[in-house]
Amino acid sequence: MAASSTVFSDSYSATSRLLLPFRIRGFHLRRTLFLSPKSNNRSFVSSSAFAPVAMTTETSSKLLDGKLIAKKIRDEIAGEIDGIKESTGIVPGLAVILVGSRKDSQTYVRNKKKACEDVGIASYEANLPEDCSEEEVIKHISKFNSNPSVHGILVQLPLPRHMNEEKILNAVSIEKDVDGFHPLNIGRLAMQGREPLFVPCTPKGCMELLHRYGIEIKGKRAVVIGRSNIVGMPAALLLQRANATVTMVHSYTKNPEEITKQADIVISATGVANLVRGSWLKPGAVVVDVGINPVDDTGSARGYRLVGDVCFEEACKVASAITPVPGGVGPMTIAMLLSNTLSSAKRLHELK
Numbered sequence: 001m002a003a004s005s006t007v008f009s010d011s012y013s014a015t016s017r018l019l020l021p022f023r024i025r026g027f028h029l030r031r032t033l034f035l036s037p038k039s040n041n042r043s044f045v046s047s048s049a050f051a052p053v054a055m056t057t058e059t060s061s062k063l064l065d066g067k068l069i070a071k072k073i074r075d076e077i078a079g080e081i082d083g084i085k086e087s088t089g090i091v092p093g094l095a096v097i098l099v100g101s102r103k104d105s106q107t108y109v110r111n112k113k114k115a116c117e118d119v120g121i122a123s124y125e126a127n128l129p130e131d132c133s134e135e136e137v138i139k140h141i142s143k144f145n146s147n148p149s150v151h152g153i154l155v156q157l158p159l160p161r162h163m164n165e166e167k168i169l170n171a172v173s174i175e176k177d178v179d180g181f182h183p184l185n186i187g188r189l190a191m192q193g194r195e196p197l198f199v200p201c202t203p204k205g206c207m208e209l210l211h212r213y214g215i216e217i218k219g220k221r222a223v224v225i226g227r228s229n230i231v232g233m234p235a236a237l238l239l240q241r242a243n244a245t246v247t248m249v250h251s252y253t254k255n256p257e258e259i260t261k262q263a264d265i266v267i268s269a270t271g272v273a274n275l276v277r278g279s280w281l282k283p284g285a286v287v288v289d290v291g292i293n294p295v296d297d298t299g300s301a302r303g304y305r306l307v308g309d310v311c312f313e314e315a316c317k318v319a320s321a322i323t324p325v326p327g328g329v330g331p332m333t334i335a336m337l338l339s340n341t342l343s344s345a346k347r348l349h350e351l352k
């Protein structure tokens with residue numbers, strides 16, 4: 001893909017156009033946003049037809065701005081929820097179960113609650129001690145399963161080591177499994193001709209971001225680095241369902257650089273900071289960096305900052321488009337959680 005060309009294909013008409021110069025980590029990027037309410041591109045978010053966005057830059061890489069897109073999606077969701085409340089009185093509800101006191105998990109749960117509040121989703125919470133039993137967790141899940149005000153249930157991961165993750169995720173009603181982690185939902189995602197009730201939020205957010213920027217997936221070579229149940233594996237399944245040719249790279253892969261360099265689309269989810277170097281990428285590749293890795297930074301208030309799996313400074317000179325960290329996939333994950341919760345409320349109440 002030529003350096004200054006749009007990543008957008010041909011299926012839109014530019015109805016409004018914004019030019020926003022901005023600066024990221026020393027790189028000047030010039031964004032051109034094309035917004036089209038008339039696009040017939042299919043969205044992965046089923047609740048409404050969101051407008052796709054395209055972007056051009058004067059440097060080699062276009063920023064896939066997850067924060068911006070997530071905000072648009074949240075606004076759409078808030079509008080739809082307002083309408084539902086007004087016409088039916090129904091308030092979508094999300095229950096979050098947190099076991100233990102990991103700092104990062106507490107932060108994620110707090111951010112999810114805040115995001116729910118902002119769009120008008122009621123949130124319910126169960127905080128359980130690290131040493132509680134599996135039965136105790138399952139008891140709380142069962143209560144949320146039978147509570148008609150709760151439309152989505154999320155069990156924050158990772159669980160304490162003594163717990164059997166599959167047993168606990170199995171207890172979540174498949175109809176309220178907004179994380180898409182229930183074995184039946186994952187199984188359906190993997191099967192031809194079957195549809196899961198929910199798609200896991202992070203991989204769904206990656207796909208939605210690609211979709212919003214008009215990046216074509218069909219027939220492309222995709223490499224997913226990482227094969228976890230919550231990101232890498234479902235991301236590979238989604239790419240395959242979108243008709244990409246998918247290769248998975250993991251910690252036993254020989255020559256990961258050589259394999260990754262063949263990809264038109266790279267999704268990395270390893271938790272290894274700066275694993276993917278500029279030399280790993282084919283010129284013009286589209287790079288989605290899922291990694292959220294804290295690195296020491298005495299200059300910042302928290303004492304650390306977050307970086308992805310991809311060496312951004314190198315990759316943005318080679319890639320045609322790339323997600324930043326933070327501000328890329330993370331905010332999309334939250335937006336997809338809200339979207340899944342809204343869809344669930346609509347399905348459970350048989351609303352259109």
Ligand SMILES: NC(=O)C1=CN([C@@H]2O[C@H](COP(=O)(O)OP(=O)(O)OC[C@H]3O[C@@H](n4cnc5c(N)ncnc54)[C@H](OP(=O)(O)O)[C@@H]3O)[C@@H](O)[C@H]2O)C=CC1
Pocket residue numbers: 202225226227228229230231232249250251252253256269270271272275290291292293329330331333
């Ligand atoms: N932005 C977001 O919304 C989210 C971000 N994350 C972030 O994404 C990252 C991955 O999370 P998660 O999937 O849960 O992590 P896991 O630790 O569960 O999985 C990591 C995967 O990466 C593979 N891997 C590890 N090291 C290498 C390597 N050197 N080369 C190739 N593959 C490697 C592992 O291989 P193997 O299977 O062989 O062990 C494993 O499949 C983390 O930084 C996490 O914080 C996670 C969820 C959401």
Ligand SMILES: Nc1nc(=O)c2c([nH]1)NC[C@@H]1CN(c3ccc(C(=O)N[C@@H](CCC(=O)O)C(=O)O)cc3)C=[N+]21
Pocket residue numbers: 108154155156157158179201202292306325326327328329330331333334
């Ligand atoms: N049941 C379950 N579901 C999950 O979806 C789930 C989980 N467990 N366990 C942990 C991972 C991680 N995860 C993130 C979500 C948002 C950001 C996010 O919004 N990140 C911001 C940065 C936030 C900051 O600055 O700290 C960003 O990338 O811009 C990150 C990570 C969801 N996960």
Ligand SMILES: [Mg+2]
Pocket residue numbers: 228230
């Ligand atoms: Mg994991």
